[in-house]
Amino acid sequence: MPRHKGDHDARRRDVSAAVWRVLAAHGFGGLTLRAVATEMGATTGLLTHYFPSKKDLVAHALTLLDEHRAAQPRPTGAEGLAALRAALLDILPSTPQAAADNRIWVGSWDAALADPELAAGHAARYARSRERIRDHVREAQRLGELPPSDPDDVAASAQSFVLGLIVQALFSAEEFPPERQVRLLDGHLAALATAAEGP
Amino acid sequence: MPRHKGDHDARRRDVSAAVWRVLAAHGFGGLTLRAVATEMGATTGLLTHYFPSKKDLVAHALTLLDEHRAAQPRPTGAEGLAALRAALLDILPSTPQAAADNRIWVGSWDAALADPELAAGHAARYARSRERIRDHVREAQRLGELPPSDPDDVAASAQSFVLGLIVQALFSAEEFPPERQVRLLDGHLAALATAAEGP
DNA sequence: TGTTTTGCATAACAGGTGTTGTGGGAACGT
DNA sequence: ACGTTCCCACAACACCTGTTATGCAAAACA
Numbered sequence: 001m002p003r004h005k006g007d008h009d010a011r012r013r014d015v016s017a018a019v020w021r022v023l024a025a026h027g028f029g030g031l032t033l034r035a036v037a038t039e040m041g042a043t044t045g046l047l048t049h050y051f052p053s054k055k056d057l058v059a060h061a062l063t064l065l066d067e068h069r070a071a072q073p074r075p076t077g078a079e080g081l082a083a084l085r086a087a088l089l090d091i092l093p094s095t096p097q098a099a100a101d102n103r104i105w106v107g108s109w110d111a112a113l114a115d116p117e118l119a120a121g122h123a124a125r126y127a128r129s130r131e132r133i134r135d136h137v138r139e140a141q142r143l144g145e146l147p148p149s150d151p152d153d154v155a156a157s158a159q160s161f162v163l164g165l166i167v168q169a170l171f172s173a174e175e176f177p178p179e180r181q182v183r184l185l186d187g188h189l190a191a192l193a194t195a196a197e198g199p
Numbered sequence: 200m201p202r203h204k205g206d207h208d209a210r211r212r213d214v215s216a217a218v219w220r221v222l223a224a225h226g227f228g229g230l231t232l233r234a235v236a237t238e239m240g241a242t243t244g245l246l247t248h249y250f251p252s253k254k255d256l257v258a259h260a261l262t263l264l265d266e267h268r269a270a271q272p273r274p275t276g277a278e279g280l281a282a283l284r285a286a287l288l289d290i291l292p293s294t295p296q297a298a299a300d301n302r303i304w305v306g307s308w309d310a311a312l313a314d315p316e317l318a319a320g321h322a323a324r325y326a327r328s329r330e331r332i333r334d335h336v337r338e339a340q341r342l343g344e345l346p347p348s349d350p351d352d353v354a355a356s357a358q359s360f361v362l363g364l365i366v367q368a369l370f371s372a373e374e375f376p377p378e379r380q381v382r383l384l385d386g387h388l389a390a391l392a393t394a395a396e397g398p
Numbered sequence: 399t400g401t402t403t404t405g406c407a408t409a410a411c412a413g414g415t416g417t418t419g420t421g422g423g424a425a426c427g428t
Numbered sequence: 429a430c431g432t433t434c435c436c437a438c439a440a441c442a443c444c445t446g447t448t449a450t451g452c453a454a455a456a457c458a
Contacts, residue, residue, distance in 0.1 A: 011435095025313075026313050027309045027310060027312055027313035028228065028309050029227065029228070029309060029310050029313060030313055032414080032415070032416085033415080033416065033417090034414085034415085034416095042436080042437085043436070043437050043438070044416085044417085044437095045435090045436050045437055045438070045439095046435080046436055046437080048416090048417070048418080048436095049434095049435065049436060053416080053417080054415095054416065054417090103312055106308050106309070106312065107308065107309035107312060107313075108309075109305050109306065109308065109309070109366065109369075110226040110227050110228060110305070110306035110307075110308070110309045110310075111226060111228050111309075112370075113226055113302055113305065113306060113369060113370075114224075114225050114226035114228060114229055114306075119370060122370050123370045123371040126367060126370060126371070127371065127374070149386070153379075153382070153383060153386060156364075156367065156375075156379075156383060157360070157383050157386060157387060159363065159367065160359075160360050160361075160362075160363030160364040160366075160367055160383070161356070161359050161360045161363055162359075162363065163359075163362070163363030163366050163367065164358065164359030164360055164361065164362030164363030164364070164365075164366070165355075165359040165363070166363075167308065167359075167362050167363075167366075168325060168355065168358065168359060168362065170308075170312060171311070171312075171318060171321050171322045171325060172322040172325070172326065175326070176355075180352075180355075183352070184352060184355060184356050184359070187348070187352060187356060187394070188356060188390075190394055191387075191390035191391055191393075191394035192390055194390075194393055194394050210405095231444080231445070231446085232445080232446065232447090233444085233445085233446095241406080241407085242406075242407055242408075243407095243446085243447090244405090244406050244407055244408075244409095245405080245406055245407080247406095247446090247447070247448080248404095248405065248406060252446080252447080253445095253446060253447090
C-alpha cells in the first residue's frame with residue numbers, strides 16, 4: 001500500500017512545477033509530455049504514472065497555479081481602497097515569478113477559448129476575482145473613499161485594466177517596468193475616486 | 200505565364216479567410232493544414248501551392264487580419280474625446296465579427312510570447328495602437344476635454360482597459376453584452392475626464 | 399490545334415505526438 | 429529472509445503533423 005498519500009500528491013506537485021516551467025518557456029504550443037519529462041530529468045512513463053492523460057495533467061497544473069497565487073502572503077491590515085490597491089497590485093507582473101505566472105495564464109487563453117470546459121473554468125475564475133474586487137470596492141465606498149457607482153461595474157473595470165496591463169507588460173516589458181505599472185494603476189484608482197456618478 | 204497577379208493574391212486571400220475561420224473556431228492549437236484545407240473544401244496541395252510553409256501561411260493571415268481591421272469604415276468628422284471614444288469602441292467585440300477577430304488575436308498571444316519574432320511584431324502593433332490613442336488624447340487635452348495628464352500614460356491606460364475588457368467579454372459574453380461594454384468604456388472615459396493630475 | 403504552363407488532387411514520407419504495455423529493481427510488510 | 433507492492437525507465441504502438449514528390453486535367457498561348 002502507499003506509504004503516505006502526501007508522497008503521491010507531492011510528486012504530482014513536482015510534475016506540475018515542471019509543467020509550469022515548460023509553459024513559461026515555450027507556451028502551450030510547446031507543451032509536450034517529452035518536454036515536461038526531460039525538464040524534470042525523467043521519462044514519459046513517470047508522467048503517465050501520475051496522470052491518466054495530458055488533459056488531466058494541464059488541468060491539475062493550472063489548478064495548482066491558481067491556488068499557488070491565491071495562497072500568497074496576504075498583506076493583512078489593509079482596508080477599503082488600500083486593500084483594493086494591494087489586491088490589484090499582486091496580480092501585476094512586477095516580479096519575474098509573477099510575470100511567468102501571468103505568461104502562462106495569457107497563453108492558456110487560446111486553448112481555453114477552444115474548449116468549453118476550460119473556458120467555463122476561466123470564466124468562473126475571473127468572475128470570482130471580480131467578486132473579491134467588488135467587495136473591496138463596496139468597503140471603500142462605505143468608507144467614503146470611492147463614489148457610490150455600481151460596484152460590479154467598477155470591479156469589472158478594474159479587472160479589465162489589470163488584465164490589459166498584464167498583456168502589454170508581457171509584450172514590452174521595457175516600456176512597462178514595475179514602477180510604471182504601479183503608477184498607471186494608481187492613476188486608474190485616482191480616476192475612480194474622483195469620478196462622478198452616471199445619469 | 201500567370202494571367203493576372205490579382206488572381207493569385209485573391210486566392211491567397213481566400214486561403215487566409217479559411218485560416219481565420221479555423222482559428223476562430225479551434226484556436227491556434229487546432230490549426231492544422233488539413234483543417235484549413237477541408238474548411239475550404241480543398242486539400243493540402245492547394246495550400247502548399249500558395250504558401251511555402253505553415254509559418255508563412257499564418258503570418259500572411261495575421262497580416263491580412265490586421266489590415267482588415269485597419270481598413271474599417273472610419274467614422275470621419277469626430278475629434279478629440281469623441282474620436283478617442285470611437286477608436287476604442289471599434290476595437291471592442293461588439294459584433295460577432297469583431298468578437299471572432301479578437302478571439303484570434305487573444306489566441307495568438309501564446310505563440311507570440313514563445314517566439315521572439317512574433318512577440319516583436321505584436322509589441323510594435325500595440326505600440327502603434329497606443330500612439331494613435333495618444334494622438335487622440337493630445338487633441339482632447341488641447342480642446343480642454345481631458346486634464347493635462349501624461350498622454351502616454353493615459354493612452355496606455357485606455358489600451359489596457361480595452362484589452363482587458365476584450366478578454367473578459369470573450370470568456371463570459373453574457374456578462375459583458377455590447378451595451379455594458381459601451382457603458383464601462385464611457386465610465387472609464389468619464390473618470391479620465393474628471394481626474395486630477397498626479398504630483 | 400498542338401504545346402506549354404498553371405492549378406491542384408493524390409499519395410507518400412519522415413518525424414513527432416499521446417498513449418499503452420512490459421519488466422525490473424527498490425521499498426515495504428511480514 | 430521472503431513475498432508483495434509500488435515506482436518508473438524503456439520500448440513499442442497507432443496516429444497525426446508539415447513537407448515533398450508525382451501526375452493529370454484544364455487553361456493560355458502559338
